[in-house]
Amino acid sequence: xxxxxxxxxxxxxxxxxxxxxxxxxxxxxxxxxxxxxxxxxxxxxxxxxxxxxxxxxxxxxxxxxxxxxxxxxxxxxxxxxxxxxxxxxxxxxxxxxxxxxxxxxxxxx
Numbered sequence: 001x002x003x004x005x006x007x008x009x010x011x012x013x014x015x016x017x018x019x020x021x022x023x024x025x026x027x028x029x030x031x032x033x034x035x036x037x038x039x040x041x042x043x044x045x046x047x048x049x050x051x052x053x054x055x056x057x058x059x060x061x062x063x064x065x066x067x068x069x070x071x072x073x074x075x076x077x078x079x080x081x082x083x084x085x086x087x088x089x090x091x092x093x094x095x096x097x098x099x100x101x102x103x104x105x106x107x108x109x
Contacts (some may be wrong), residue, residue, distance in 0.1 A: 032090075034082050039075075042082035054078050 010083045024031045037047035044057045057072040061081065068074040 032083055032087060034079060034086070038086070039078050039082040042085055043078045051075070 019093045021031045031109070032093070034042075040049040040054055041047040043061065044050075044053050046053065049057075051071045055067050055071060058064070058077045062077065068077060
């Protein structure tokens, strides 16, 4: 997490995220992490997109009649789309890594 101005807000957000991740892990609920620049790049093609650009792209991609309000709603939708688009590939990469590990283990015997 990066903070330029308000470290207290960032710390609170980080702590809350940690509590949610721990609660999910204790219940075997998978958790995924996506960086802000990853989310912005996924929906707008620009990892440095601002809120206006992200909101405009979410409105266009989801064919919404109007922009989501508040702006945080567009951020949440962008995060959901990013996860939807990127998670299958992450799952494939993990599966491929597991196969390689298994092959290496078998070959070293």
